[in-house]
Amino acid sequence: MSQPLTYAKINLDNLISNYRSVRRYAGTELICVTKADAYGHGAALCAPALYEAGARFFAVANIAEAVALRECLPGADDADIIILGATLPADAPELIKYNLIQTLYSFDYAKSLAERIPAGRRVRAHIKVDTGMNRLGFPCTDDGIEEIAAVCADLRYRCEGLFSHFACSDECDERGHAITETQLARYMYARAQLERRGITFSLHHMRNSAAALVHPESAFDMTRAGIVLYGLSPADGLAPPVELRPVMDFCTTVTHVHTLRAGESLSYGAVFTAQRDMRVATLAVGYADGYIRAYAGTGRRDGATVRIRGTDCPIIGRICMDQCMCDVDAVPDVTPGDEALLFGEGKPVEELARVAGTINYECVCLVGKRIPRIVKQK
Secondary structure, X not given: XXXXXXXXXXXXXXXXXXXXXXXXXXXXXXXXXXXXXXXOOOHHHHHHHHHHOOOOEEEEOOHHHHHHHHXXXXXXXXXXXXXXXXXXXXXXXXXXXXXXXXXXXXXXXXXXXXXXXXXXXXXXXXXXXXXXXXXXXXXXXXXXXXXXXXXHOOOOEEEEEEEOOOOOOOOOOHHHHHHHHHHHHHHHHXXXXXXXXXXXXXXXXXXXXXXXXXOHXXXXXXXXXXHHHHOOOOOOOOOOOOOOOOOEEEEEEEEEEEEEOOOOEEOHHHOEEOOOOEXXXXXXXXXXXXXXXXXXXXXXXXXXXXXXXXXXXXXXOOOOOOOEEEEOOOOOOOOOOOEEEEEEOOEOOHHHHHHHOOOHHHHHHOOOOOOOEEEOOO
C-alpha cells in the first residue's frame, strides 16, 4: 500500500535531542513517561529510540501499556517500567512475569494485590504518597506513615521507591508556587518520618516535566519527563529554559479542490456560507482521527488553520468524521495530493489547543489509533 492520506511523522532525532537536553538541565536521570502511546507519538517507535539513547527507566499508566512496552524492548532486560496507576489483583502474576514495578497507593490496595502474589515471589513496588493532588497516594499523616511501614514490612513486596505528584507545578504564579512548596514540604515530612522508623528507599522522585523546568528544589534521584520529551512546553506561556523540538508532524492530504459559489454553504449544519466565489480544498482528516470538531470554532473562519504550500488556510464549516474543508484562495496552485500540515514543527499544536480551549497534551493524545506513525526521514 502506498503512503496513507493522513499520518503522523515522528522525528526521532528531535526526540533524542529533547531527551538529552532535559536530562542535562534536570541534573538527574529521567523516567521517560511513555503512557498513552507516548502521548500519541507511538510508544513502539519512541521507547526503543530512547533506550538506544541511554534511557533505562520508563513510566506507563497501566499493565497493558507496560506489557506492550516490554515487548517492544526485546533484550532490554535492564529497562525498568513503572505502572503509575492501578493493576487489578488478578494480574499480580503478570507483574512478576514481565518484571514490572507497581505503584502502591493505599493500604487496602496493597493488601488486596498481595493476596494474589504467587507464593514465594515478590512484586517490585514504589510507594506513592498523596501530598495534595488528592488522586492516589497514602496520606502524609501519622496513620498514613504507619500504613506505609506495614506495607514495606510485607515480604511479598520489594519497595524500592517513594514518590508523589505535583498538582500545580505548571502554574507559574504565586498561588501555584505556594501549592508546590506545600506539597514538597509534605513529601519531606513523610520521608523523614519513614526514615525515623528505619525505612529508606533507593529512589525518590517527584519532579514532572514542569517541575523539572521551574522547580530545581524538587530534584531527588530521578525526574519523570513526559510532555517535554516530545518537544512541547508543559504550560501555555511557559518558555522552556532548554531547546525543545516538536517530535510529531500531524499531516493529511488534499483530496479535492473545487469552487464554492457565493451564497452556497458547506458541511453539516451549513454554518459557513460563501460571501463570494472561493476555492475550497477537502482534506482527508476528521474527528475520528483526532482532528476534533472544536478545532473549527464556529466554522466561520474563526478556528484552526492548516498549512498548505507554506500558507495557513482557515478551516471552514464543521469538521466531519473523516474529512474537513479549508479556504485555499490564498494558495492558487493547490492541487489534490498536496500535503497539509495540521500541526508540528513550525506550526505549534498550541494554536489548536487555544481554539479548542484545552491543552497541548490533549491535542497530541487525541491523534487517533488509525493514524499511522511513520519515522520522519532526515
